[in-house]
Amino acid sequence: MVTALDGERVVVARIANDERQRVRECDFCTLLFLILHSLDARRHSSTRVAPKVDTHTENRTMTLPDASNHAWAQTYAKATRDHPLPTESDGGAPIQFSYGTAGFRTRAEILHSTCFRAGALAAARSLAHGGQTTGIVITASHNPARDNGVKLVEPNGGTMPMALESVAEALANASEADAEAQIAALGEAARMVDASAAAAARASDRKPRVFVARDTRASGRALADAALAGIRAMGVEAVDRGVATTPQLHYYVLATNTGAPDAEADYYARLAAGYAALTEKDEDDMTETENDTDNFPPLVIDCADGVGGDKLAGLSEAVESYGLRFDLRNRGNAADSSLNDGVGSDLVQKARTPPMRGGFESLEPGTRCVSVDGDADRLIYFETPRSPGEPIALVDGDQIAVLIADFLGEMVREAEPYLTDVRVGVVQTAYANGASTKFLTERLGEPPACVPTGVKHLHHKAEEMDIGVYFESNGHGTALFSPAASKAIEEATVEALTQRAMPQVKALLALTHAQRCINPAVGDAMSGILLVEAILRVRKIKGSIANLYYTDLSSRQTKVVVRDRTTIKTVDAERTCEKPPGLQEAIEKILDDEGREKVRGRAFVRPSGTEDCVRVYVEATDEATVGRVTDAIVEKVRDLCA
């Protein structure tokens, strides 16, 4: 029997697996006992609730000793000279590093000093949080293989607070001779604890520590070594977690700080157990023969020739005994492998084409496939063309968000009256297809929230919701359950059980298990696949899932290279250009000339935060209008940003 002392993974796995038969056969009291224990154990081990803290220790951070008279500053000053800034300059101007949409990201060969300093910064963040573990991921995600990047992970598994971005930039750009400026920035980072992290900072006499992971890029090893050196220069323990996906490293950090097991196998086991519990069939389903969900074909996955190739193989082993099989392609281990080049979710979503390698053209028409990106934190689904010459049917992040929000919303409604006052909300960016926004507005009774591009913005907004589902159109996203919503679900389950309200219990358990299937730290392609596949099985959807809820408007994204993309400034969640003067007016006029209402025309322009380009987005009812509007706007951008 499950005991409250078991870890969450063990509890869920047992319910899902060994105890499966027993749950079916047991009487009502045994079921109640089992679930109460499962909830109790989860309370002890959940990685979503506030980190485990020693309530006897006072709220304090570990401050860096005064730089003027302490050895650490000298050690750091010496070490930073060994990791000099790049000497190269670009068109005469010195290289400026900026913490863009997703960290520092540029050509790998100029990132050495940045990674060293990012290591020191992550060490300072560990100190700021009383010694809790922080993290660093060396990756440039969907960018070409020659690029690399670095992003920081906070103790709660989240991204670096935006308030720290200017400090990170000051640190990255200070000359190596100016150790004082760097030390000042590090001191500031070690002092800054935002309100939401304050509880987490109540930790302890823990030894400060930073986890470092990297994707499969050739430059990753040397850049990870630079980051490890930066951490050690601060006198902080550095742990090399090897090659991992971005979401895995976020999970490891969160897990270790909450007392949950943080090995790679534990990560797979947790997600797999959530999937198993969510797809557990009840008595009625046992007799089913038609549309039998046990017989789903293997899911074909394009791994972008990146880190997902190896890691999805690990997940595959963990889930195959639950009937979920993967057919992994572009795993990065073939002679012609080339990261993100002609493969991966960015290409498939933006160019609406199947991956160019991996044999996708010879799959059965209408085969359901997934494509992930270079660091496996995004996923999109697509279905191979139904007939030759037809395009793929894309199931982008907007459609995935609707599928998940609709399922969770239905479970919340089915749990009434035991579950009340829990609402499901959705967060989008300006790139969300207008048809999805219209659908969600009607379904939710209010428009979904719209925030600037970048997971950090979506995640923070979703945290304000009871259950917040967020996805960028390109497939970055997840569902977040607020601690209050999780607690309400637990309490409602107990109440529904005592009243023997079994339909409500079933819905409430689906909400509980869905949380276990999701990486609680960040959006994650691997946990996203499990959640979508589980929903499809629970809902018995074997056929096409493209345009299940609405039909996309035509849209196009275009990159324009200009001299200085930062001359463009946007407001209103990037939907309006404030600068350069005249650009917004020009966009409005182009749309008006097309008859904006009639063609449901929408367009905006913004500078990329990860690539040296301006992005132009246009949507309308038909391809021809999209093409005309795009051409006209691109011309204006070239004129006004020359």
Ligand SMILES: CC(=O)N[C@H]1[C@@H](OP(=O)(O)O)O[C@H](CO)[C@@H](O)[C@@H]1O
């Ligand atoms: C239109 C688009 O796809 N933009 C991407 C891209 O940001 P840009 O700032 O647009 O370059 O990379 C980000 C990080 O991977 C991702 O969050 C974002 O959605």
Ligand SMILES: [Mg+2]
């Ligand atoms: Mg990515």
